[in-house]
Amino acid sequence: MSMAAACGWSLGRSLIVGLLAAPFCFWLHRRLTSLTDPGRRIGWCALALPFLFPTLLSGYAYSGVSLQLINAGLWDALPTTSAQIVRRWLSTHNTLLDEALLTILLLTRSVPVGALLLAFAPRPAYSPAAWHCRRLALPEQANRWTRCRAWAEYLRHGPARGSLAAFGLMFLVCFQEFELPSLLNRPAWTVWLFDAQVGGLALSESLRSTIVPLVCQLVIVVPLWRSLARINGETVPPNSPNAAHHSAALRDTSYLTAAVIIACVLPLSLVGRGIIEGFRALLSNRIQLERVVREALDGALFAILAAVLTLCLTELGQRVGTLRGWLASLAVPGLFGPLVMSLALVRVFQSDWLNAAYRTRISFLVGMILFLLPRAMLVQALIQATRRRESRHAAALLSESPDSFRRLAAHELGWFMGNRARFWSVALLTFWGYLELTIAYLLGPVTIVSVPVLLYNQMHFGKNAILSAMTVLAVLVPVLLFAGAAAVRPLLYRWFW
Amino acid sequence: MPVKSNRSLPSLGLAVLITGLAISVLALRRGDDRLVVYCAHDAEFSDAILRDFECQTGIPVLVRYDTETTKSLGFVNLLKSEKAHPRCDVFWNNELLGTVDLQQADVLEPYRGAGHARIPEQFKDAEGYWTGFAARLRVYIVNTERQPADEAALQRRLESDTDLSRTTIAKPMFGTTLTHYTLLWHAWGADRLKAWHRDLRQRGIREAGGNAATKYLVAEGACDFGFTDTDDFFVAKDDGKPVAMTPVRVDGRTICIPNTVAIIRGTKKSESARRLVDFLLSAETETALARSAARQVPLGPVTEGLPDDVAPLVAWASEGIDLRSLLPARTALIAWLKSEYLQ
Numbered sequence: 001m002s003m004a005a006a007c008g009w010s011l012g013r014s015l016i017v018g019l020l021a022a023p024f025c026f027w028l029h030r031r032l033t034s035l036t037d038p039g040r041r042i043g044w045c046a047l048a049l050p051f052l053f054p055t056l057l058s059g060y061a062y063s064g065v066s067l068q069l070i071n072a073g074l075w076d077a078l079p080t081t082s083a084q085i086v087r088r089w090l091s092t093h094n095t096l097l098d099e100a101l102l103t104i105l106l107l108t109r110s111v112p113v114g115a116l117l118l119a120f121a122p123r124p125a126y127s128p129a130a131w132h133c134r135r136l137a138l139p140e141q142a143n144r145w146t147r148c149r150a151w152a153e154y155l156r157h158g159p160a161r162g163s164l165a166a167f168g169l170m171f172l173v174c175f176q177e178f179e180l181p182s183l184l185n186r187p188a189w190t191v192w193l194f195d196a197q198v199g200g201l202a203l204s205e206s207l208r209s210t211i212v213p214l215v216c217q218l219v220i221v222v223p224l225w226r227s228l229a230r231i232n233g234e235t236v237p238p239n240s241p242n243a244a245h246h247s248a249a250l251r252d253t254s255y256l257t258a259a260v261i262i263a264c265v266l267p268l269s270l271v272g273r274g275i276i277e278g279f280r281a282l283l284s285n286r287i288q289l290e291r292v293v294r295e296a297l298d299g300a301l302f303a304i305l306a307a308v309l310t311l312c313l314t315e316l317g318q319r320v321g322t323l324r325g326w327l328a329s330l331a332v333p334g335l336f337g338p339l340v341m342s343l344a345l346v347r348v349f350q351s352d353w354l355n356a357a358y359r360t361r362i363s364f365l366v367g368m369i370l371f372l373l374p375r376a377m378l379v380q381a382l383i384q385a386t387r388r389r390e391s392r393h394a395a396a397l398l399s400e401s402p403d404s405f406r407r408l409a410a411h412e413l414g415w416f417m418g419n420r421a422r423f424w425s426v427a428l429l430t431f432w433g434y435l436e437l438t439i440a441y442l443l444g445p446v447t448i449v450s451v452p453v454l455l456y457n458q459m460h461f462g463k464n465a466i467l468s469a470m471t472v473l474a475v476l477v478p479v480l481l482f483a484g485a486a487a488v489r490p491l492l493y494r495w496f497w
Numbered sequence: 498m499p500v501k502s503n504r505s506l507p508s509l510g511l512a513v514l515i516t517g518l519a520i521s522v523l524a525l526r527r528g529d530d531r532l533v534v535y536c537a538h539d540a541e542f543s544d545a546i547l548r549d550f551e552c553q554t555g556i557p558v559l560v561r562y563d564t565e566t567t568k569s570l571g572f573v574n575l576l577k578s579e580k581a582h583p584r585c586d587v588f589w590n591n592e593l594l595g596t597v598d599l600q601q602a603d604v605l606e607p608y609r610g611a612g613h614a615r616i617p618e619q620f621k622d623a624e625g626y627w628t629g630f631a632a633r634l635r636v637y638i639v640n641t642e643r644q645p646a647d648e649a650a651l652q653r654r655l656e657s658d659t660d661l662s663r664t665t666i667a668k669p670m671f672g673t674t675l676t677h678y679t680l681l682w683h684a685w686g687a688d689r690l691k692a693w694h695r696d697l698r699q700r701g702i703r704e705a706g707g708n709a710a711t712k713y714l715v716a717e718g719a720c721d722f723g724f725t726d727t728d729d730f731f732v733a734k735d736d737g738k739p740v741a742m743t744p745v746r747v748d749g750r751t752i753c754i755p756n757t758v759a760i761i762r763g764t765k766k767s768e769s770a771r772r773l774v775d776f777l778l779s780a781e782t783e784t785a786l787a788r789s790a791a792r793q794v795p796l797g798p799v800t801e802g803l804p805d806d807v808a809p810l811v812a813w814a815s816e817g818i819d820l821r822s823l824l825p826a827r828t829a830l831i832a833w834l835k836s837e838y839l840q
Contacts, residue, residue: 001838067717091719092662185706287548308515355582449561457562458540 003209006192010181011216013099013188014174017106018167024107024255025114025166031252033119046256047115050108050263052428054435054475056452058105059183060459060467061267066090066097098184105180108263110170111255117166120382168224175217176337178438183459189213190339194438203347210340221335271468278469285466292470295451296477299434302361303478306368307429310376311422313369318380331374338371342442345370349443360445367443368433376429383421411493423489427482434478531559532769533584535572537591538756539728542791549785550776556769561585576604576761586764587773589756592676593620593629593820594827596757600626601824606762608771612778615797619819620755629755630778631786631793633727634813635677636742638712643721646741651722661702665711665723668704669694670834673726673754675827677745678834680818683826684747691833716740726754727810728791735790744813753817755796756786 032043070090075083090097134150181188189212197206282289317327333341345367349358357363401407440450451474458467536543540562547558573595576585580602588605590596599605600622609625620629639646643663644654655664667674682690698704703720705711711723712730716738730742744751758777760770776782783795787807794807794814803811 064713064717067713067719070718087718094719185710287544291544305515454540454562 001187001192003189003192003196004212006187007189007212007216009187010175010189010213013103013106014171017103017110017174018171020103021107021110021114021170022163022167024111025118025170026163027248027252028111028255029115029118031249032115043256046260047112050259051112052431053264053267054431055105055109055177055179056183056435056437056455056459057271057471057475058263058267059180060455060471061270062101062105063183063185063459065270066094066101069097070094095185098186102180102184102186104262106174106177108259109177110173111259113173114166114170116382117169118162165224168220171220172217172224172335172337175213176339178339179456182456190337190438193339193343194441197343197442203343203350206343207347210343214336214340217336221332224335271471273468274465275468275472278465278467279473281466282469282473288466288470292451292454292473293477295449295454296474299440299451300430300478300481302364303368303430303434304426304481306365306372306433307376307426309365310369310372310429311380311426313373314376314380317377318384327373327377330370331377334370334372334374338367338436338438339442341370342367342439346442358445364439364443364445367439368436371436371439372429372433375432376425379425379428383425408493412490415489415493423482423486427478430478430482435475531557532586532766532773534558534560534587534589534773535576535585536560536562536589537572537595538589539591539791542728542786542789542793543589545789546777546782546785550773554769554772554776556772558773573598577602580604580762583761583763585761586766586770588759588761589777590627590759591633591756592673592754593627593757594676594679594823596627596759597622597821597824598827599759604762606760606764606767608760608774610771610775610778612775615780616778617796619817619821620796622821627757627759628774628778629757630796631783632753632755632796632814632817633673633791633793634810634817635673635745635752635754636725636727636730637722637745638715638725638730638733639722639741639743640715640718640720641739641741642718646743648743648746651743654722655697659700661697661700663703663719663721665703665705665714665720666697667707667711667724668838670831670838672708673752674708674724675830675834676754676820677724677752679823679827679830680747680752680820682830683823687829687833690830694837712740728793731790731792731806747818750818751813751816753794753814754820756793 028043028047032040032047035043070087075086078086176190177188178190178194180186182191182194193206193209193213196209197203282292313327313330317323333344345363346358348354349363354363401410435452437452437456440453444450444453455467455471455474458470534547536547540560544560547560550556551558572588572590576583576588576599579585583604588596588599596605605626607622607625612630613621613625613628616628616630620632621627637646637648637651639651644650655661658664669675669678678690678694681693685693703714703723705714705723708725708729709732711720712725712733714720715723715725716733716736724745727742730740733740746752756777758774760767760774764770778797780795780797780799780801783793783797784799784801784803786793787795787799787803792804792807792810794810795803796814
């Protein structure tokens with residue numbers, strides 16, 4: 001398959017997912033922003049879970065499922081002839097099932113991103129009332145071209161602006177995806193490019209091959225970047241869903257439930273099959289266990305370092321006005337996805353004057369920071385949107401109190417009003433950086449075989465209990481590190497203050 | 498009494514955190530005194546061998562593996578690109594022609610030790626630039642519920658079936674499928690091989706991402722038979738799948754593909770590299786690999802008994818074609834495959 005064909009598959013798939021996801025985005029955004037706590041928190045968490053669930057894990061869990069269905073016992077409940085027909089159909093059309101599965105998984109990952117962007121999209125310049133007046137003001141004789149121009153202007157500046165940005169972001173999430181199509185054996189430009197590059201295609205040829213997907217993304221990235229830069233914390237309250245439409249509530253709840261089950265629960269149960277036996281085998285194989293634990297710890301600490309540095313950069317950019325533009329420019333490579341960005345960085349670091357850095361972790365660190373930067377900026381913008389400066393200032397003043405009890409109380413307040421968000425931002429960025437495969441593969445020095453690379457290399461051989469145990473262990477390491485830090489935090493505060 | 502402002506504490510804390518993280522990361526990484534091995538053989542089998550070497554010799558080893566879909570070709574190109582500044586000390590390849598390619602590109606350093614002497618001529622370079630060991634064979638994997646494992650019947654199906662959608666082969670750009678195609682290119686000529694390949698595709702043969710994928714398709718019943726290697730076949734057999742195998746033959750000879758080991762020119766750890774090479778080429782290692790789930794075929798004489806599964810394969814290996822002179826065919830084939838698959 002050529003790169004153009006692979007790109008065509010990715011483009012078609014992303015457009016279909018974007019169009020399917022758009023109405024769900026819109027409905028769920030309305031539903032969740034109209035709820036009050038605790039329903040709102042639970043709803044947003046349920047929505048975000050499929051996006052946060054590691055694609056390496058879901059891809060691994062679902063790989064080969066379409067083939068396993070051929071011999072599944074459930075067809076024995078059918079009459080023999082029907083069972084044979086079904087089995088024969090499955091054996092010749094299992095790739096269709098894989099494609100459907102990939103589309104559904106991408107849908108569950110895209111909807112939360114789109115809904116979140118809709119929730120924080122900047123207030124439109126035109127309200128629906130203004131648009132109505134504009135249409136009334138158009139002369140009767142206005143030709144089709146004039147009406148089209150007016151409509152395009154409305155799309156650019158009206159309430160649809162947020163929807164277009166949400167669609168753009170969802171498109172990018174699908175278009176840049178690598179692990180899911182790779183593990184489900186579906187064509188995608190990212191899989192084509194990764195395999196070609198690793199298989200020996202010259203770097204210059206690989207970079208030339210990225211022109212087509214780059215152009216596809218540029219069309220989306222430029223307006224999207226401008227939209228993201230406008231997020232300022234002002235949220236537009238959506239039209240509340242009609243309380244009388246119970247079918248709408250049922251629809252939204254059903255989607256959330258189905259998404260969590262398909263994207264999180266089912267993969268966990270597929271991987272969890274035989275997990276105890278897998279852990280037993282892993283514990284008896286000290287070489288493997290030591291290797292996984294060492295690489296996981298190392299990868300997690302490295303990802304934390306990258307996440308902390310990235311967050312510091314974004315905060316610095318917010319505080320120092322002159323740096324804001326530079327920071328926004330630095331975030332652009334990350335918007336094109338980790339694969340294209342990593343290839344460009346490999347080219348840069350293989351030059352004579354930077355070759356020494358390529359042998360170290362510096363190239364890996366730079367790649368990870370650039371990858372995390374746009375995400376960090378988005379997370380930071382969302383945090384700023386909910387932050388109350390006056391209350392934080394009051395807490396900061398209270399922390400100057402001569403009374404130690406009040407100082408501790410002030411720092412606890414400070415934690416809940418500001419530092420807690422920072423802490424979990426670092427946790428989220430760490431998780432993303434830690435599980436990112438292509439950067440680790442292309443930019444990691446030879447002395448590192450990071451956990452996602454270690455697992456990915458073995459996942460193509462199929463599922464087995466020990467690999468499932470290794471995967472679960474690898475995913476748990478950063479989760480446990482941050483859970484442990486969160487548990488220890490109150491003690492540290494008490495000790496310091 | 499004024500209380501000292503502690504607003505500098507968060508910044509100090511951040512600085513300490515970053516420094517601490519950086520130190521932890523560096524500390525977890527032992528220094529670059531480890532022997533760096535690029536290994537194209539499956540990690541599942543090679544890890545134990547290399548850890549055994551570490552235990553016996555005390556020489557720490559760092560191993561880098563490749564991906565299933567690209568296998569050793571990625572390493573061959575990587576080693577060529579690193580020629581001026583080599584990062585690898587020893588290359589453990591899971592096939593032969595890529596290593597010969599590296600020899601031609603002057604990436605390798607010759608060494609003839611005790612291990613080199615015990616391997617038959619057909620499977621090593623006379624000057625010691627590389628040496629083969631622990632081979633696998635190219636085989637048809639057959640789902641016995643759909644097709645008997647009869648070589649003649651499989652050949653007939655390949656030649657005469659109008660619909661090959663129940664037959665599978667890995668994409669020939671990498672791995673042992675590439676070696677298989679190289680042999681056909683050499684034996685049949687370029688035109689016949691190209692026609693055969695295009696004909697297979699036109700008749701709908703299922704092209705998989707690698708031998709593990711072809712094994713999977715046959716084992717699960719999505720395909721009746723396919724091309725794979727003995728180690729992938731045994732994975733399916735050990736899983737209890739209804740599979741059997743029969744060797745692929747070209748002009749009556751089998752396709753026996755050894756692992757190969759070579760020292761990279763420019764290594765600063767020659768002594769350690771030579772010890773690893775001798776270790777890999779020893780009878781103990783070949784026996785261990787024969788007893789592993791991969792059931793790799795020893796090429797040199799072994800003293801201990803071989804598993805029942807492996808003993809018959811030794812005879813097939815002795816009928817193997819000499820692959821050493823096929824590099825020109827491989828180079829031409831890769832150029833053609835790139836035009837077929839990447840453009």
